[in-house]
Amino acid sequence: MQQGRNVERRTILKAAGASLAVAGLGATATACGGGSGSGDGTVTIRYSWWGAEDRAERINKTIALFEKKYPKIKVKTDFQPYTDFWKKFNTQASGGNPPDVFQNAIGFLRKYDAKNVLLDLSEQVKAGNLSMDGFRAGLEKFGEIDGKLLGVPVGSNSMALVIDKPVYTRAGVKPEQGWTWDDFDDAMTRIRDRTGRAGDSGMYGVMYLYDLYLRQNGKAFFTEDGLGFSEADLTAWWTKAEKGVKSGLFADPKKVAQIKPKSALSAELAGSEFTWDNFTVRYTSEGKSEYGLAPIPTTDGKRTGQYLGSLMLSGYKRTQHPKEVAQFIDFMVHDPEVAKIMGYDRGVPTTQAQYDAYRPTDPVNKAIAAYEQSLVDAGVLETITPHPNGADICETAFLRIAEEMALGERSVDDAVKQFFTESKTALAG
Template sequence: MGTTGSVDRRSLLKAAGASLATLGLTAAGCGSGSGSGGGTVTIRYAWWGADDRAKKINQTIALFEKKYPKIKVKTDFQPYADFWTKFQTQASGGNPPDVFQNAIGFLRKYNDKHVLLDLNAQVKAGNLSMDGFRAGLDAFGEVDGKLLGIPVGSNSMSLVIDKDAYRRAGITPKLGWTWDDYYAGLKKIHDGQHIAGDTGPMGIMYVYDLVLRQAGKAFFTEKDLGFTEADLTEWWNKGFEGVKSGIYADPKKVEQIKPKAGLSDGLSAGEFTWDNFSVRYTAEGKGNYGLAPIPSTDGKTTGQYLGSLMLSGSARTKHPKEVAQFINFMVHEPAVAKIMGYDRGVPSTTAQFDAFKPSDTVAQGISAYETQIATAGVLQTITPHPAGADTCEAAFLRIANDVSLGTSSVDKGVKQFFSEAKTALGT
């Protein structure tokens, strides 16, 4: 889910499999003891992000070390793609960090390779509390009865719009609006203001997942794709027709202005993204931006869920107790939320959500949006993605882009995607 910030999702790398023998568990990693012998211990903490996130995280670590003077934290951070390249190397060598930032697309992958620590034992031991999480996020990191990740912040898919463009077109998106309303609005914006109504969602895996969920399906099951070639053919044909009609932005122009977004460059009046990514548009563009609800097929079921960055522990750590205490501090301590703000999404626990009250209008809009969809009761649960999901997402974006540019036909693109997905998922 929304885990990479403004990083181009095509930077997702194909991760090579590692043997179970290489990634096997050690006895120390399975227990609930600290292995510290009563002295000071050091745990390694790694995450992805830029310098600004690192500065904030280092401030929170200073608070943690003050509360737990016998636990020292050694840090490491990389850009998103570089992080997973390094992590794969560390995991393959049997030396992953003790605790690290994680995302739902990697839970099954690294659980299958016995890399992730089941934190249930630490909950039972009282070193980690799963109380006080918002909107069902306490179960977000569960896979097959194992507790493999603890959410640090939440996000959900949204439609970011240029509010002035929508106002000029006389369109007011509200909860309950349909895809028919959405497409009619895009045409009205295009015809009246000579800009695309949307940058184009055909390559955004998480938008298509919502469309599928609204039809009782999903992008992924526990082990495979949850849709057919006919489903994807229909989706990409609709997208390609949108490009030709002008309601979606010209893909060639979108490519030319990257890494800037089509919306913030004025190529379109809206685009789908994770709600916490919406901060980029104010920084990049000059428009009056806001969050609009996800359209639905029936005016009721949006298929939405709260996604989240998570903190996971290594199954090989010699200090599972200290890892659990560190995670517990980072998700429950109010002072951490005051430092981090919405850097990793809206705080996942009520204690941290209540502790940080955003003063800027963008963050206030994100908070209001998540409160609105939670109150409306549209949120559902999500099945953790199968191993290979990250490779599938990269392929989906790349091939959809080829289709939208006209360098590949819809039929050829669909067959290519399913072929690559089956290889990635081992099906």
């Protein structure tokens, strides 16, 4: 699934689209991490994340708790807006001086593992410096790639349909677990005809929603080494989305572009929008209506293809202080006080201890917690689709090309061909 909620998912991979130079990273084979030590045994580790001031304030409070528990470990912090974070990280990694521990996401694991950037935390688990026990709903496996533990999740989220509740009520639509895509199409028609508003903001570029649709049909967006769908599959998906716009079921893409970074849902251009469940806070702050979370439509009335996953903490492979990095990550994912400070800023806490420690009282965060619990109770959660090296570039291309198509700058056929051309190059690197 937070700071920058209005841009984080849309821009989640744009800044990392430029690949790290192999030669540049190869030259760091004997380089050391940026942490430092002092004569009294105190060490300093560098911790970086993307976010705005509100997240920084919360994280700095948790660091104060950590340094109190571990007085011999000091944490030097750095944060940037999302796009700037990855620009800076790429520069640091190319120069052999990335932070010792940093915020990460699933789309980057194979990429930076292939570039020898990520620390395998498995050894620290064996040494007792990091516990992978007590995680919710299988999240302890979220950061595992090829038998290596490359990231530890700090917050969970899942895809959802965020709805304008009064609009759905006026249209007589009540989404329930197990509703189908046919039901969804009927709902879009009802909303358009009964409220005069487009049913949805549009599904062109929501890559993770398309992934769920593919998973419902026995495929997936990614396999371990490439794309898991054909040009014909994507043509059908984007053709349906285009027809939805022309018929008024989905919002006018040009109007949606004009009101950015505000969402089409909160701007009252649409009655709903597919996004991550913990982004609901965004709509409440932007819009004037009451918003809720609805289940993902299904193909067969059962399988949604959903999984839990969110932000992670990863370490630098050549850090001078792997033990301290592991202890820091362990504290951040297990300590109950951290959960009380962070709330759902990075998603729902991933460990049961932190989940129990923070029980939201506001309606929005209570709804997020209830939604994720409903997924567990319904038994729909699956393992996340593997992301190959180059996945970040594929997602950037999917987002950009889909928007170009939505704005009438490309035909569906041209958009599909362009996406597969760019993805083939990205995944071959």
